[in-house]
Amino acid sequence: MAVAVEFRTYTPPDSRLDLVRRIESAPREHAEAVLEAYDLLQRLHDTGAFGFVNGLLSAEETVIAKVTDVVSSMQALTALRVAMILGSALTSIDADRVHAAVSEAETHTPSLWKLLRIACSKEVRKVAGLGLSLAQIFGASLLARKRTNNVGPPTGSK
Secondary structure, eight states: OOOOOOOOOOSSSSSHHHHHHHHHHHHTTTTHHHHEEEEEHHHHHHHHHHHHHHHHTTTTTHHHHHHHHHSHHHHHHHHHHHHHHHHHHHHOOHHHHHHHHHHHHEEEEEEEEHHHHTSSSSSHHHHHHHHHHHHHHHHHHHHHHHHOOOOSSOOOOO
């Protein structure tokens, strides 16, 4: 019949002595890495990175409050939403077709008739409509900003 083996964990009699031994042997075993670490520390000190990080840590509550204000602002949320919308649109583009179109444009000059045919295609009209819609949205936004900045009535044509 099998006999159970007792499970033991090794702990040195004095763990401090073990740490001292490991620290003393580290420069010999890792001399190149230690020298590179010293070089990195010196470069960080020379560039003032330590002072910058120390200042950030000293003013952590103020920094966190400012970052939170910026991140939760309406502008940041709108920018994030627009970036996500445009990102999802870009992921649906076929990179091989883009490469083929760029290669063809570099080697061949299309005729005016071909350009007109392409301009009248459903895809180009869809993108032109999107572009004009975006231009309308940006224009309305600029006019709204102009109205809020000026006290008097808006000038110019609609």
